[in-house]
Every structure is written in structure tokens, then in C-alpha cells.
Amino acid sequence: MVLAGDFYKPMIRAQPNNVVAIGEEVTIICEGPSDAQKFYLFKEGNPRSKILKIYEDTEEKEFFISSIESHNAGQYWCNYKSPAGISKNSDTLELVVTGKLPKPILRADPGSVVSRGNAVIIWCKGAMQTQICFLHKEGSPAPLDQQSPRGTLNNAQFSITSVEKNHAGQYRCYCYNSAGWSEGSDALELVVTGVYQSKVSLSAQPSPVVASGGDVTLQCSSQERYNKFILMKEGQKSPWLWASWNANTGVFQALFRVGPVTPNQRWRFTCYGYYVYNPQMWSAPSDHLELLVSGTLQKPNIWAEPGSVIACDNLL
Structure with missing residues (x-):
């Protein structure tokens, strides 16, 4: 906080951002002490400054541009006038106006x-x-x-x-x-x-052995109070499924229904826990869990030669 009467270099910033698309709105804010009488906004290459008079005590003044055009792009800075004189110039703010070229x-x-x-x-x-x-x-x-x-x-x-x-x-x-x-x-x-070191566990209910074409429930759980869980399938770069459910037992867990399971791909999973207020920060991963697909091969045949009925003497 800047105290009234302090004579210092003001701060300049753009809201919501200094990168603005053509036609959008932007507010350039110049922050100074409460005894400032006028704020001046300057733009590189523009000999004239915009002046905003102060009619109430405040530490910042706003210069609003309602519809950005390409000529608004450039470097801006501000200063202010107080009873002590004209302040130093603020640092430079680069206002970038986008939209002329295709997005990268x-x-x-x-x-x-x-x-x-x-x-x-x-x-x-x-x-x-x-x-x-x-x-x-x-x-x-x-x-x-x-x-x-x-x-x-x-x-x-x-x-x-x-x-x-x-x-x-x-x-x-x-x-x-x-x-x-x-x-x-x-x-x-x-x-x-790996931001949070409390690992999560991953299991298949009722079993990791699944019939071809069938479904299975995967359970991701932790003693940590994670309120979201992510399930990822090997070979996919983005989360495959996500869900959340807190059990009454004190174990925090999520249940994922997976299927139909087919034999033409690998069904290997890892899960993570995270908090909704930090959705890009995940826990250390669980151990891998791989589903085994049954019923993908023909049932083997079994027989006995010369026959299935054998005389007792032949066993001696």
C-alpha cells in the first residue's frame, strides 16, 4: 500500500490482460498515491497524452478502451501530478492486439x-x-x-x-x-x-480378470482428502475418465466403470488424486493396474489315449 504524500513511480497494468483480440475491451490502470491530482497516460509514437482528472480519493485510475483496434497496440506508460510535482514515469506496458493472423x-x-x-x-x-x-x-x-x-x-x-x-x-x-x-x-x-506425495491405490472390482466384451469397475482411493480423482489409460495423452465420490468410511475414493473390454488393445491404467482449486496439480501416481481379458482364445480340448477307461492292472 502506498501512503498519501509518497512521491514514487506509479505502477501500470492492463485488465484483464495485456494481450487483447481486436474488438475486445481492455482497461489500463495506473496506480499512484491518494494525493495525486491528475494521471497522464502516454503511448509510444503518440505526442498527445490522455489526461484523467481526479475527483475522489483513490490510488488508481482507469483508462478504458471499449473496442480494441490494431492501432491501439504498442507501449504505454503513465505518470501523475501531485502537490509535490510530476512523478517519475511508470514502467512500460506492452499492449498486444491479436487477430490479424491465424492462431498458432x-x-x-x-x-x-x-x-x-x-x-x-x-x-x-x-x-x-x-x-x-x-x-x-x-x-x-x-x-x-x-x-x-x-x-x-x-x-x-x-x-x-x-x-x-x-x-x-x-x-x-x-x-x-x-x-x-x-x-x-x-x-x-x-x-x-507428484505435487502431492500421498499416493492413491487402484483396484478392480470384483477382479482384474474380465471377460471379453464385459465391463469392470475400477476403484481409486486414498486416505488423503482428495476431492477429485483422474483415471488415465496407457497410450492416451489426456485423461480417459474422471469422477469423484467420498465414502462414509473415511476413505476418499472414486469409482470408474470401464468397458466393454476388448482383446485388441492393452488395458493398463493409472490414477491420481487432486484438489478442485488446483486442477493442474496431481498426486503421485498409483501403481499400474492391467486388466486381463479372458475368453479370447478357444477352449482347449483334453483327451486320453488309448481311452479314458483304463484297467486297474495297467496303473501298476
Whole structure:
């Protein structure tokens, strides 16, 4: 909190975000002390500033743009006037206006579900002649990183050498070339497992041996108070099923109905627990559970030679 009378550099931010699509709304907020009399908003290349007079005591003033156009993109800063004089300029805010180019494609390699401590590469594939791409994480006011595409595939590479829980979340990327900015990519949800060390157990009810074409119930449970559970099937990069149910016994568990089970694929599962307020942070995995499909081979034949009736003397 800034006390009245403090003479300091103001803070500038954009709400809801500094990356805005054409036609959307954005509010640029300049924060200063309560004795500020006027706030001034500046834009690079624009000789005129927007001035907002203060009529009530407050520590921030808002500059509202109701419908963003491409010419609104650029660098902004602000300052204020108080009885002590004109303040220092704020840091620069980069307002990015997207929508001129097709949205890039965002993906994670080897996948979007990553064990804590492992490495992951996030690829952003832009349009032809892309010059630079920016990676944004939901909730962060500024881009996490910027990279130029490599090679002829227009892929920008963003590497995380050791994933930690703060990397969990939703990501988007934006790319730029001489024609302007792209739309934002579809969101990539990066999940970090092993954030919570209380493991969960996975079992099949009534048995992991299932007749071909039949169903089975998988039970994922934990003594930890997880309020959501995820079931993943080997070979699929995203959760296959999810559900939640808390038993009265004090064991927190989820029941998943799986089927029909067929012999032409592998039915190997792992489950995780998590909390609804941190949906991209999962527990350590359960042990693997593999279903065995019965009835997939012909019933064997059994016979005796020379016959099934044998004289007692022949047994001696």
C-alpha cells in the first residue's frame, strides 16, 4: 500500500490482460498515491497524452478502451501530478492486439501431463514467415518467454528443463510477422504430477480378470482428502475418465466403470488424486493396474489315449 504524500513511480497494468483480440475491451490502470491530482497516460509514437482528472480519493485510475483496434497496440506508460510535482514515469506496458493472423498451434512434448522434475518442451507453430512467438501463462501479467521459430516448420521452442508445481496451468501462444499479430492459440493445459506425495491405490472390482466384451469397475482411493480423482489409460495423452465420490468410511475414493473390454488393445491404467482449486496439480501416481481379458482364445480340448477307461492292472 502506498501512503498519501509518497512521491514514487506509479505502477501500470492492463485488465484483464495485456494481450487483447481486436474488438475486445481492455482497461489500463495506473496506480499512484491518494494525493495525486491528475494521471497522464502516454503511448509510444503518440505526442498527445490522455489526461484523467481526479475527483475522489483513490490510488488508481482507469483508462478504458471499449473496442480494441490494431492501432491501439504498442507501449504505454503513465505518470501523475501531485502537490509535490510530476512523478517519475511508470514502467512500460506492452499492449498486444491479436487477430490479424491465424492462431498458432500449441503442443507439449512428450505430453501435457508431466512428472515433477522432468523436462518438457512447449512448441508453438505459427504461420508462414513468423518472426517471433510469445508464450503466456494464465494469471501472469507479462509473457513468460519469447522465441523466434527455427527451421522451415515455423516452430518456436520453449523449454522447461525441470518442471515444478508453479509451471502447472494453462498456456497460450501468440506469433508476429510483418502483417501483424496472430490470434491466440487454443489453451494448453500443463499438468504436473507428484505435487502431492500421498499416493492413491487402484483396484478392480470384483477382479482384474474380465471377460471379453464385459465391463469392470475400477476403484481409486486414498486416505488423503482428495476431492477429485483422474483415471488415465496407457497410450492416451489426456485423461480417459474422471469422477469423484467420498465414502462414509473415511476413505476418499472414486469409482470408474470401464468397458466393454476388448482383446485388441492393452488395458493398463493409472490414477491420481487432486484438489478442485488446483486442477493442474496431481498426486503421485498409483501403481499400474492391467486388466486381463479372458475368453479370447478357444477352449482347449483334453483327451486320453488309448481311452479314458483304463484297467486297474495297467496303473501298476
